[in-house]
Amino acid sequence: MKPLSLLFAPHRSYHSPTSELDIWWQKSKLSNWVEPPLVKNLYFHLKLGKSRLEGDRTQLEQLSHIIYNYTQELLTSEEIRSFSHELMLEKPLEVGTLELFDLLNSLEELEQDLALLPLLPEVTKVKNDFLLKKQIYTQSQQVLQFLQNLPAWVKVGTTVTIGIGLSFGMMQLLMPSRIVPVIISQETKPIIPKSKSIKPLPQRIPSFLGKSSSAISSSSIRIVPSTPPPPIPKVIATVPPKVPEIELPEPVPTPNPKLFGDLRGEFKMADQPRAEKSREEEDALKLNAARQITIPKTLVVTSNVQLDRTDQLERRSNSVDLNFSLSQHIRNTVGKSDRAVKGEVEIAVNLINGQVNDVQFDRSSLGDNALEQSITSAISSWQVPGNPNGKAKLTIKIW
Amino acid sequence: MTIKLWQPYPIKAHLDLVLLALEALTGVGSDGMLQAAQSLGLQDLLGDRVTLWRLRQSSPLRKSKGGRKRLELDEARALVLVSCKLAQQHELAIRQAIAYLETCKNQKQAIHRSPVLAEYLERFTEFYLERIASETEQKQNYENLALKLLVDLLFYSAPTGSKRLWLVLLEQDL
Numbered sequence: 001m002k003p004l005s006l007l008f009a010p011h012r013s014y015h016s017p018t019s020e021l022d023i024w025w026q027k028s029k030l031s032n033w034v035e036p037p038l039v040k041n042l043y044f045h046l047k048l049g050k051s052r053l054e055g056d057r058t059q060l061e062q063l064s065h066i067i068y069n070y071t072q073e074l075l076t077s078e079e080i081r082s083f084s085h086e087l088m089l090e091k092p093l094e095v096g097t098l099e100l101f102d103l104l105n106s107l108e109e110l111e112q113d114l115a116l117l118p119l120l121p122e123v124t125k126v127k128n129d130f131l132l133k134k135q136i137y138t139q140s141q142q143v144l145q146f147l148q149n150l151p152a153w154v155k156v157g158t159t160v161t162i163g164i165g166l167s168f169g170m171m172q173l174l175m176p177s178r179i180v181p182v183i184i185s186q187e188t189k190p191i192i193p194k195s196k197s198i199k200p201l202p203q204r205i206p207s208f209l210g211k212s213s214s215a216i217s218s219s220s221i222r223i224v225p226s227t228p229p230p231p232i233p234k235v236i237a238t239v240p241p242k243v244p245e246i247e248l249p250e251p252v253p254t255p256n257p258k259l260f261g262d263l264r265g266e267f268k269m270a271d272q273p274r275a276e277k278s279r280e281e282e283d284a285l286k287l288n289a290a291r292q293i294t295i296p297k298t299l300v301v302t303s304n305v306q307l308d309r310t311d312q313l314e315r316r317s318n319s320v321d322l323n324f325s326l327s328q329h330i331r332n333t334v335g336k337s338d339r340a341v342k343g344e345v346e347i348a349v350n351l352i353n354g355q356v357n358d359v360q361f362d363r364s365s366l367g368d369n370a371l372e373q374s375i376t377s378a379i380s381s382w383q384v385p386g387n388p389n390g391k392a393k394l395t396i397k398i399w
Numbered sequence: 400m401t402i403k404l405w406q407p408y409p410i411k412a413h414l415d416l417v418l419l420a421l422e423a424l425t426g427v428g429s430d431g432m433l434q435a436a437q438s439l440g441l442q443d444l445l446g447d448r449v450t451l452w453r454l455r456q457s458s459p460l461r462k463s464k465g466g467r468k469r470l471e472l473d474e475a476r477a478l479v480l481v482s483c484k485l486a487q488q489h490e491l492a493i494r495q496a497i498a499y500l501e502t503c504k505n506q507k508q509a510i511h512r513s514p515v516l517a518e519y520l521e522r523f524t525e526f527y528l529e530r531i532a533s534e535t536e537q538k539q540n541y542e543n544l545a546l547k548l549l550v551d552l553l554f555y556s557a558p559t560g561s562k563r564l565w566l567v568l569l570e571q572d573l
Contacts, residue, residue: 075554075567080547096501097550105557130490
């Protein structure tokens with residue numbers, strides 16, 4: 001969906017006393033035969049108390065996932081510690097109980113109102129984009145040839161008109177197929193997850209998520225502060241059309257997307273000493289120059305669990321939960337490490353009856369044995385939800 | 400001291416406590432519960448006060464004996480549906496109570512300053528002491544438990560509340 005959609009009234013709005021969720025979507029042609037409407041892309045805008053969030057369907061799915069799991073955890077907890085709730089989005093978002101309740105209801109209502117068409121794997125999308133751009137290029141060449149044959153006075157007027165139209169069209173096509181979040185301001189304060197004990201997440205993932213692609217990408221939800229940003233934001237990041245994560249989890253051949261999932265998340269590492277920090281920032285800037293991103297230190301954890309067939313039927317063995325639990329655990333443990341190391345590791349983890357049986361480094365560019373060891377021990381100490389059997393492929397990127 | 404809500408017989412105790420919180424907040428009694436059951440077509444399972452009383456007495460937390468030892472699946476389902484129906488009927492009252500609670504917390508005021516919350520806490524404690532608390536538990540503070548149940552009620556008051564409550568019961572029971 002393009003931001004242009006915002007010029008039109010939303011296709012559906014869910015308004016409650018504390019939240020306003022507006023949805024724009026692009027219907028699939030298949031919608032003629034199915035009920036509820038089958039939607040290909042969507043764009044949402046959420047007003048929740050003083051916060052504003054917006055994003056595409058992946059980000060909405062990510063938000064739904066967080067809200068559903070948080071609520072389930074809240075309801076099954078033995079006591080309530082606080083009446084405000086910190087949702088671990090790109091930047092932690094604090095919401096009140098009524099806000100959480102209203103948002104959950106809106107998301108559930110939305111889930112009943114439409115179905116999402118599964119996304120194509122990213123590789124195919126890139127290929128399609130290329131073909132589209134090629135087609136547009138050929139067409140624009142033809143238009144230019146046509147213009148050259150016109151009388152001079154027509155040329156001027158038409159060139160201006162078509163030029164504007166074309167550049168607008170090209171802009172639209174060259175823009176990402178989804179809204180890539182733009183962080184308006186970013187705090188350098190480290191984000192440390194609540195020390196609250198996290199129980200194994202329930203396997204009951206809402207069908208809203210199940211209907212979609214199994215991949216929940218790390219793309220973050222855009223949070224637009226209602227109050228103006230500080231005069232000199234410490235870090236200004238502009239995310240380019242391409243999503244930073246180029247490496248994608250292996251497409252999982254499964255008839256049921258609910259059983260497989262992939263979760264990524266970003267976690268900013270603990271503060272470095274001042275002098276070292278500025279160097280880190282410079283390095284990060286160089287490393288991300290192509291993406292124009294300036295984030296001091298980021299840990300991206302990608303987890304892809306493939307369960308054995310018998311475990312897929314087990315109630316507690318759900319790949320989505322396992323991925324979430326594993327990546328969360330890694331972020332919580334490894335993310336607190338203060339080692340100034342950059343690189344990427346690929347690890348294969350073998351699960352037997354809910355125990356981490358084997359941890360194997362397939363690839364590592366960290367060059368830091370101590371950190372690798374701490375990653376290994378972090379994985380070994382992972383409390384696996386349920387008693388699953390299977391393999392997990394874990395990618396940890398630190399920069 | 401934290402009161403363990405769900406151990407060792409989570410479903411029976413939980414359902415009784417949810418209804419107890421509803422009674423304390425909204426003043427709904429057994430008549431209201433039976434009416435709700437009737438409107439849901441559950442009169443075969445919850446037809447009269449004695450049946451309702453015996454089902455609620457099945458909670459292992461209850462002081463007095465005489466309730467059913469076993470709660471059948473259909474009966475548990477009926478109690479879930481009735482609880483959520485009542486929560487839905489009193490959604491405004493529950494919402495208002497939560498709004499007061501948030502205001503008190505934001506302004507760092509004691510929650511007893513809100514008349515609605517004060518009354519709810521008082522009634523909840525009274526019911527709990529009368530029906531559940533043993534002699535050694537008489538001096539405990541039941542505020543946390545009451546507030547936890549109040550927040551739960553809010554989520555059960557949604558159209559999908561019964562699904563949520565059922566999932567919570569299953570989750571607790573495993």
